[in-house]
Amino acid sequence: MAEIHSNQQGLGASGGDPQIHPRAKEFDIPKFVMSKHAELINMILETKSMDDKERQYWFHILPIMSTKQVDKLRAILNKEKTKLSQIDQQYKNKIAGIQKDKVNKWEEKGLKEKFAKIKKQEQSAEEEEKAAEEELLKKLEDI
Numbered sequence: 001m002a003e004i005h006s007n008q009q010g011l012g013a014s015g016g017d018p019q020i021h022p023r024a025k026e027f028d029i030p031k032f033v034m035s036k037h038a039e040l041i042n043m044i045l046e047t048k049s050m051d052d053k054e055r056q057y058w059f060h061i062l063p064i065m066s067t068k069q070v071d072k073l074r075a076i077l078n079k080e081k082t083k084l085s086q087i088d089q090q091y092k093n094k095i096a097g098i099q100k101d102k103v104n105k106w107e108e109k110g111l112k113e114k115f116a117k118i119k120k121q122e123q124s125a126e127e128e129e130k131a132a133e134e135e136l137l138k139k140l141e142d143i
Helices: 022-026 033-036 036-047 050-065 067-142
Strands: none
Touching: 022 036, 033 036, 033 050, 036 050, 036 067
């Protein structure tokens, strides 16, 4: 790999400039690209749709891209990030729904088991009462 041109000194220190992603030092990125397109560099490094070879390609052609092309690349990466975030949220919601459903079913099963146990206890108590009643009636008849 060629010498890394990523000079991160000063970036992010002024308060207005974004911090450069820690992975930036793994790539050959010209200093002026780092200072002019710090946010875009971070977007390129964070995208899931590129491998490192593709990332390096974009870092090399950024200096010759027109403003319109840079804006289009930024828009594409923003859209990808937004879509992935939406998919991730839908997935989380679906998982939460499944977990809630399982908890509800588990609670329902627990309640059914409790009711069955109570019903069994009631039947047992009724049978004991009936037996005690019959025994009492027998004693009364014997008197």
